Amino acid sequence: MEVLFRTRVSYATGSMSPRDVQPGGYLDKLIFMEACREGGKRIEGALRSLDRAYFGLLHRDCLRALRDADAAHDLVQETFIKVWQRCASFRGESELLPWVRSILRRAILDKLRQPNREVPLEHEARMSPDALERVAELSVEQVPLAEDSLRKRQLAECFERCWENFLRASPEHALVISWIAEDDMTHQQIAALLGRTPGATREFISQCRKRARVYLAEWYSLAFSEG
Amino acid sequence: MRDEDDAWLDMLAGRADTEHADESNAHARAIRAAILSRRAAENPVAGEDAAREQALIDRARAAGLLRPAAARHQRPRRALWLSAAALACVAVAVTLEMRIGPPAPVTRSGAPLVTHIRAPDPLRLKQEIIRELAAAGVDAHGYEVLGREGIDADLPLPVARAVREVLARHGIAAPEDGVLQVEIEPETP
Numbered sequence: 001m002e003v004l005f006r007t008r009v010s011y012a013t014g015s016m017s018p019r020d021v022q023p024g025g026y027l028d029k030l031i032f033m034e035a036c037r038e039g040g041k042r043i044e045g046a047l048r049s050l051d052r053a054y055f056g057l058l059h060r061d062c063l064r065a066l067r068d069a070d071a072a073h074d075l076v077q078e079t080f081i082k083v084w085q086r087c088a089s090f091r092g093e094s095e096l097l098p099w100v101r102s103i104l105r106r107a108i109l110d111k112l113r114q115p116n117r118e119v120p121l122e123h124e125a126r127m128s129p130d131a132l133e134r135v136a137e138l139s140v141e142q143v144p145l146a147e148d149s150l151r152k153r154q155l156a157e158c159f160e161r162c163w164e165n166f167l168r169a170s171p172e173h174a175l176v177i178s179w180i181a182e183d184d185m186t187h188q189q190i191a192a193l194l195g196r197t198p199g200a201t202r203e204f205i206s207q208c209r210k211r212a213r214v215y216l217a218e219w220y221s222l223a224f225s226e227g
Numbered sequence: 228m229r230d231e232d233d234a235w236l237d238m239l240a241g242r243a244d245t246e247h248a249d250e251s252n253a254h255a256r257a258i259r260a261a262i263l264s265r266r267a268a269e270n271p272v273a274g275e276d277a278a279r280e281q282a283l284i285d286r287a288r289a290a291g292l293l294r295p296a297a298a299r300h301q302r303p304r305r306a307l308w309l310s311a312a313a314l315a316c317v318a319v320a321v322t323l324e325m326r327i328g329p330p331a332p333v334t335r336s337g338a339p340l341v342t343h344i345r346a347p348d349p350l351r352l353k354q355e356i357i358r359e360l361a362a363a364g365v366d367a368h369g370y371e372v373l374g375r376e377g378i379d380a381d382l383p384l385p386v387a388r389a390v391r392e393v394l395a396r397h398g399i400a401a402p403e404d405g406v407l408q409v410e411i412e413p414e415t416p
Contacts, residue, residue, distance in 0.1 A: 047287055048280045056274055064269075077283050081290050082381075085406050088341060089370075089377065106368050106379075113366070159261045177239065181262040184240045187233075188371075195357060195368040206232045209251070212258060223257055224250075 027053040029096040036087035043084065050080050054097060058104050065108045065175050067167075075111060079104040098183065105179060105193055112171045158219045166215035173208045174215075291404065341408045342399050349376040349411035356397055356409065363389040367407070380407040 027049055035042040055076060062072035082103055090099050166174040176194070179185060185193075191201040213220075231251060237243040238255035287293045346352040353369050353376040360367040360380060364387065367380035382390055382405040391401045399409055 044284055044287070044293055047283055047292075051280050051283050052275050055276075055279065060269055073279075077279075077286055080283060081287055081292060082406075084287070084292055085290075085404075086379065086408065089379075089408060089410075110366055156261075156264075159265075163261075163265075177258065178262050180236065180239050181241070181259040182266060184242065186240070187236065192368075192370050195366075197354060202232065205236050209232055209235045209255075212254070216254075216258065219261075220254055220257075224253070 027096055029090075029092050032087070032096050033090065033092055036084070036090070047080060047084065050083065050100070051077075054100060057097070058101065061101070062104060062108060064178075065167075065171065066111065071111070075107055076104065079107055082107070101183075102193060105175075106195075108175065109172060109194070112175075155219070155223055158222050159216070162216045162219045166211070169215065170211050173204075173211045176204070177208050177212060340400075340402060340406075341410055343410050343412065344398065345412050345414045347414050349413050352376070352397075352411055353378055356393070359393045359396075360390065363387065363393050365390055376411045378407065378409040378411075381405055382407055 032046065032050075035046040058076045058079065059072050062075050063069055066072050066075065079100065083100055086103070090096070163174065176190065179193070180190065183189075187198065187201060187205075190205065191198055194201060194204060196204060234243060234252055235255045238252040239259050241259060243252065284293065344352075356378055357367045357369050360378075365380050365382055367378050370377045370379065382402065384405045386401045386405065394401050394407075399407075401407075
């Protein structure tokens with residue numbers, strides 16, 4: 001083994017124009033990489049741009065996982081700091097958001113693995129009745145067994161209840177399942193996220209499948225019944 | 228069982244043919260649909276918040292990412308040029324030393340430092356380092372970019388002796404700020 005070289009990224013303070021945040025809250029990866037390379041005056045502005053572009057999305061992801069709004073706020077900001085500390089390792093192969101998200105997700109998993117994590121009851125991230133209604137509407141084409149609006153709503157409520165139980169009992173498995181569905185993750189991406197070998201990742205996915213069967217059993221029976 | 232798990236994963240990730248779904252895969256498809264519907268129904272927090280941004284900037288300063296505001300304005304331009312020149316000299320000296328002698332530990336201040344190493348089997352070495360760090364109480368994460376294996380970890384400060392020993396075994400200097408970044412490239416024949 002041979003140590004080759006070490007690279008340093010220099011940072012200072014300054015501003016980056018708000019125009020760097022594109023309509024729809026999208027931050028161009030080339031602008032981000034340029035700011036990282038130049039450092040100096042662009043870092044402060046770039047941090048603000050990151051916050052404007054992605055705080056909302058990441059906070060939602062984090063709140064869903066931690067069920068604590070303050071802890072989620074804290075972890076997202078901590079992630080933005082890490083993003084800048086590690087910006088030199090972003091090579092631009094993917095868009096910026098998936099890369100930032102992967103750093104947040106690792107931080108979430110680390111947080112969940114900490115012993116004695118307390119979840120304040122007042123910050124439970126249960127969905128509002130309006131959101132449940134919306135889920136039921138959006139589910140019409142996806143789970144076609146629901147034949148009337150009452151049943152669709154029951155189905156959405158049942159999924160929500162089962163999912164909450166799953167998240168409480170086995171947060172790491174439930175979260176990884178949701179991330180696979182949301183981002184179409186491959187085996188390799190899951191292994192990288194978990195920091196496991198391919199074999200250990202297979203075992204983890206197998207556990208995810210088994211646990212989903214257990215915790216979503218009530219929802220399965222409702223969704224796949226004759227109605 | 229492994230094939231079933233793979234099929235379940237593909238269905239969950241939306242990669243499988245939905246026409247040929249058995250019961251388990253139908254479940255995966257339904258979970259995917261429910262999760263995507265749930266996500267679409269949620270409203271993220273509004274984008275811009277001056278107080279939140281300021282808190283982030285303060286936090287970045289506390290982490291040493293940005294200079295304190297007062298110091299930034301008071302520092303004379305000449306001093307900045309001198310600092311830059313001094314840094315350039317240090318960089319040249321470090322480069323020369325690395326070329327003529329064995330790699331020496333490098334300390335860092337405030338900025339992330341990526342340690343690049345070469346090994347016959349980068350993946351194996353990466354896993355070995357991650358395992359050894361885990362045994363020393365550090366949760367390190369592995370990644371792979373363009374055929375280069377990498378490790379990221381936030382080391383608890385002060386860096387524990389056991390962790391320093393692991394890093395030293397692999398020729399990696401312990402980062403003073405606790406942000407460990409290592410990239411491993413394959414050895415050329």
